[in-house]
Amino acid sequence: MYSFLTTGTWPDYELLDAGNFEKLERFGQYILARPEPQAIWDPHLPASEWQRAHAAFTREKGSQERGQWKLKPSMPEQWIINYDQGDLHLKFRLGLSSFKHVGLFPEQDPNWRFIFEQTKKRRAPTPRVLNLFAYTGAATLAARAAGADVTHLDSVKQVNFWARDNMEASGIDGVRWLVEDAMKYVRREVKRGNKYQGLILDPPAYGRGPNGEKWQLEDELNEMLKLCRELLDPQDHFFLINLYSLGFSALILDNLTTAIFGVSAGQREIGEIYLHDQGQRKLPLGTFCRFAT
Missing domain, CATH: 3.40.50.150 (Vaccinia Virus protein VP39)
Incomplete structure (x- = not known):
């Protein structure tokens, strides 16, 4: 059976927008902007919403993976989010890696x-x-x-x-x-x-x-x-x-x-x-x- 799976309601995570080869996500109280090669369409939200990001990832010149994060003063390099779905309750420590990933x-x-x-x-x-x-x-x-x-x-x-x-x-x-x-x-x-x-x-x-x-x-x-x-x-x-x-x-x-x-x-x-x-x-x-x- 061919299926499509997607994330359920999760208070500590939300994909806010995707487009122009980037995605805008909320992990807990922090909003991140980072590259996404499959988001080839135009963003849904205005640029002002993207500018609210607490951290944005920029690739190094000539690299598809490596880069660096630009952080606002209020953005920590590590933080914890909750995951609660039914009887499954977990916590995840997130962090900003040099490969755009956050550990989840x-x-x-x-x-x-x-x-x-x-x-x-x-x-x-x-x-x-x-x-x-x-x-x-x-x-x-x-x-x-x-x-x-x-x-x-x-x-x-x-x-x-x-x-x-x-x-x-x-x-x-x-x-x-x-x-x-x-x-x-x-x-x-x-x-x-x-x-x-x-x-x-x-x-x-x-x-x-x-x-x-x-x-x-x-x-x-x-x-x-x-x-x-x-x-x-x-x-x-x-x-x-x-x-x-x-x-x-x-x-x-x-x-x-x-x-x-x-x-x-x-x-x-x-x-x-x-x-x-x-x-x-x-x-x-x-x-x-x-x-x-």
Whole structure:
């Protein structure tokens, strides 16, 4: 089933506007303006509203990623926001990085709720969940809050420290932290015969492991998903993958999940994730596939 997922009502986050290759967002009490390559249309709000931003990101000349933030005096470099959806209550420490990111992808809200709900539905008394390319841990915390034994894996040590901060701010503990190359770890887990009731993947288009291991999405994803099939508990599991690579169609995930996991169209959700702004324009922010027994 082809689906479109978007963020629900969330008092501490709002996409105010998007256009002219930028987006204007509110995180808690602070408004940020930063680049967004898919917002090719005109902004909805007047320039005066964009000028209210407490921080605005400007790219370095010749760089698609790096840049610097221009801050108003009232803008801190780090702050905490709340996330409260139903029975799921988390806190996230945000910060202004030199790559325009703030440590959170708010469009993933529907997937955090999926993880929380599906973890609670597992038949295993303590479901085992593996979160690969786990970044600052929002998905990890959703699974742990639902009672899972969670392994959080990311190749960047500083990112794992950030995820720990989010865990502590949320009043959660007991997560297993790994600074590791995802492909190497998954191969070892398959050899060890380990099984998981939940698998979460959020792979980048490209990246490096802690020892320089190369990750290229189009080259590695097919093998990664075959290994994940071996790790899933065949009778009791949920699976979620997100892709952010521009031009990576949801049809690719359709083909891969059909061939590798054998799940039919009626057994899974697949499609696009987006945010809507105050003008009700839909900003596409990636593709996803998820399913559960």
